[in-house]
Amino acid sequence: MLKRWAALLLCVIALISFSACSNNNSQADKPEESKLKVTVTFNAIKEFVEAVGQDKVEISTIIPDGTEPHDFEPKAQDLVGLSTAKVFVYNGLGMETWVNDALKAANNASLITVEASKGAEAITNTEPEEIEEHGQYDPHIWLSLKGAEMEVKNIKDALVEADPANKDYYEKNCTDYISQLENLYNEYNEKFQPIQKKSFVTGHAAFAYLCRDFGLEQNSVEDVFAEGEPSAQQLTELVEYCKENKVTTVFAEEMASPDVSQTLANEVGAKVDTIYTIESNEDDLTYLDRMTDNLSKIYDSLLQ
Known part of the structure; x- marks a missing residue:
């Protein structure tokens, strides 16, 4: 395992160097407005970041669409965005078992890392085989509207920490999106109760x-x-x-x-x-x- 991640780290460094050269050439031709670089693990987290950050953020996603996240193991090219990002957002609760090793390989000392599910009342797995391989918690909290609200708030806090000048912008977007989540929850809570x-x-x-x-x-x-x-x-x-x-x-x-x-x-x-x-x-x-x-x-x- 140690050799594997050492090799991964070397690959990441090489890819970052290549990427930096390409970015420098691009910026010399056409300077662009600076955006907060955020790396996320999969689609639902990306959407929550988009909802809060909107046009202030530039998002890269580690797990490609169409890939089963439970089986995913990152390659060096998947971690390039993580190595240059200002914020990294992952779901947690055992969804991304590779996160700690990936962070070590990325070696980004200034990275703000947030576990989006932090503070959640987690549902515990019951099967011994699941617990041994994936940990003790069910990770699918984003499929709860109440869980989504918690994740959005944690993401907002991370964006504010990384970019305090736009605090009011992030807080307003967060409030607006949570209002939409609440409206959907209230609509279906009323429908489900009498059934x-x-x-x-x-x-x-x-x-x-x-x-x-x-x-x-x-x-x-x-x-x-x-x-x-x-x-x-x-x-x-x-x-x-x-x-x-x-x-x-x-x-x-x-x-x-x-x-x-x-x-x-x-x-x-x-x-x-x-x-x-x-x-x-x-x-x-x-x-x-x-x-x-x-x-x-x-x-x-x-x-x-």
Whole structure:
């Protein structure tokens, strides 16, 4: 492991040097307005930074769209932005297990690092294998509107620390975005409360925080970290669960066993519909668009 990260560090330094030369040439030709350089780990975090920073920030994302974040291990080229950034924002709660090693490799002494989920009331994993490999917490807090509010506030604090001259700008944007999150939460909290049916089935167990927001219950084809397909016994139990809870829709995500979701749906006479985990840029929709779509589909499925 030590040799691996030493090699990674050398690669990062070489790439930074090349990048610096290119940037110098570019700036000589055409000077640009200085923006606060922020590196983030994946799409949902990027959107939160965009909401607060807007035109004051320049964002680079480490985990490419279409990549399963739970399985991601950074290469040297993925860390170039981190080495020159002023702010680094990651989700935490075990989502990015490689962060500490990446920070050492980047060797950016002036970097302001923020764990966006800091202060959250985390949901604890129960499977021993998950805890051993990924840690004790479910990391999917961004799929909770209340969790998103906390992450946005932590991001705002980091941007203010890095760029205090624009404090009022960041605080206003933060307040405005949280107001939108609150409005969406209030709308669906009112809708979900009177419904008797509370259970839905997803491709992987990413929606525990969303369930906590609204008093719902999820069951899933794959575990919290989208690993492995269910055994024959687990699939049988899922079939029984769907029948007992009158599940009419099995939700699937692009990177979490859509084929098994379809098999399960066929067994119980349900339909398959998509749901967003917001780990990648999907369908060119914003975070709020995708959360609205998720909540609408879950709500409609519970009415059937």
